Amino acid sequence: MKQPELGKKILELRKSKGFTQEELVEKCNINVRTIQRIEAGDVTPRSFTVKTILEALGVDTGIFFDSSIHEEEKVELSENDKTTLRVSWISGIFVAVFSSIGMIVELAATFSHNDGSMLIPTLLWSIPFLISLFFFLRGYHRVGKLFDNTTLVSATYIYFIMEVVITLITLGLVIYEVDEHSGVILPGIAIAMLFGISELILGIGILRLKDRFGSLAQVIGIIKVVLGVMLITVLLAPFAAFFVIPVLILEVILLYNILQKYTN
Structure with a gap:
């Protein structure tokens, strides 16, 4: 206690x-x-x-x-809680898929020649990605509420807002003319730092679940905190990108395990 x-x-x-x-x-x-x-x-x-x-x-x-x-x-999940977590971990799978696509789209948009060719692909990726992310984070928001984890609750809001901002920056690079090299440096740094802050705070929130959900929550939390720090430094961001999808899959597994623990 x-x-x-x-x-x-x-x-x-x-x-x-x-x-x-x-x-x-x-x-x-x-x-x-x-x-x-x-x-x-x-x-x-x-x-x-x-x-x-x-x-x-x-x-x-x-x-x-x-x-x-x-x-x-002794925590009882209502049917609404169970539905939220079920939708959340399934949405997490889509987030992982769209995140993989998004990395390619964002990279292409960053170095495109501003001929407008990347606008449709960016919209086709970003809209379903943000929708999936909303429902995915909603699961962690509910977990934070259930277990009085205010850090996790706040982190879900911050994460989603940061991703919306990152998406808007990416769209800005597609719509407005910028220098092919120097014009993408500041937006690129901003994207890395915003994503890093999101990962860091969400990682801390998940880390606080370790007492209830063991080593998986602890491992995910630590990795996300490390990823956050690497992204914020910007220089280490390319290396951090390789771990984003694997840790996202672990987050989906954690949500699934939480649901199973309080369903069975």
């Missing part, structure tokens, strides 16, 4: 026993200020400290931690 839930639980147990904080201090020999900060959720105590407090309250530590684990796991 993590803070602030741990502090609230200890506070409830102390009051149920009729102890004041000072009386609890006498029983467990822990500084009163420490007890206050634990109950307020300001600090995360060591397991030894929690065990000492529980023993002073006459609570079986094994039963306490087992029930805490079950409480954290």
